[in-house]
């Protein structure tokens with residue numbers, strides 16, 4: 073791990089020349105291409121230009137406050153304006169430097185080297201055939217690459233079985249072409265490329281948020297299998313991050329789900345709730361360190377007390393509330409799932 077950390081370091085001025093090798097740029101090697109080439113007669117589709125966008129005018133602070141990772145998408149397709157907007161916001165090209173040594177985009181990049189390419193697995197976009205595409209930022213177009221068999225199942229499987237990834241209408245798949253940055257920055261490049269990628273990913277989060285779409289960065293994917301699926305020459309280019317995008321349902325407000333007046337949470341008040349509550353599988357509740365831990369088989373989830381009888385969940389359950397019978401004994405637990413469904417668990421012992 074210590075070795076791995078070093079890639080995040082930079083250097084002091086005294087050691088810089090000793091450690092950092094002479095770059096190809098210094099050696100007068102011509103600059104690399106800032107867009108991967110493709111055959112002249114390949115099928116390309118025009119996207120909607122940024123000066124024609126009718127969407128994406130939401131106030132910035134609202135986006136900052138509402139952004140979160142969203143993993144559940146409806147089956148609705150995206151339209152071409154939405155896709156054009158997301159591609160422009162993440163990798164839109166503003167200018168090729170006159171020196172030919174880089175490009176300016178809607179996102180910053182170390183040395184304007186812009187080492188990323190955007191591939192899209194398209195499952196459902198109005199007017200587009202499903203398949204693998206690449207964003208051609210120099211002309212703001214989409215390049216159709218090929219069809220993918222069983223794309224939804226395949227992309228879920230290649231994301232370590234995160235099935236929601238495959239189920240999205242569009243999956244952004246960024247690759248890195250490291251030499252673009254290495255040409256100038258040699259061994260300093262890899263930290264810069266990772267930072268460039270984070271910036272692009274954040275722009276996707278924010279631009280999705282601006283047009284009521286949801287996304288999540290996906291770092292867990294099968295590297296070699298995905299590189300092979302995309303026919304990449306992995307000495308020069310490989311996948312570095314995925315991000316499914318889709319329409320999400322507006323979440324139920326927790327204030328609508330919660331019913332009780334706020335009361336102080338104490339270890340004693342939590343103790344009242346301990347027991348087993350059942351629905352098909354056995355669910356166990358354990359009070360631990362002032363939290364309520366829900367155990368479902370091997371899976372444990374910590375719920376933070378919001379109220380004496382109401383809890384906020386982290387992953388699978390958004391929230392829970394306890395309900396009591398006339399004698400004040402716990403009768404059931406109502407769980408608000410990540411899908412905004414309400415499930416009731418009966419108290420059994």
Ligand SMILES: Cc1cc2nc3c(=O)[nH]c(=O)nc-3n(C[C@H](O)[C@H](O)[C@H](O)COP(=O)(O)O)c2cc1C
Pocket residue numbers: 139140141142143234288289290291292
């Ligand atoms: C580099 C990176 C990789 C991630 N990989 C995954 C992933 O493979 N699966 C997943 O469900 N979420 C993934 N996430 C999303 C994080 O779990 C999420 O950002 C975090 O839980 C905070 O939640 P929020 O984004 O809603 O604020 C990743 C996020 C980042 C930045």
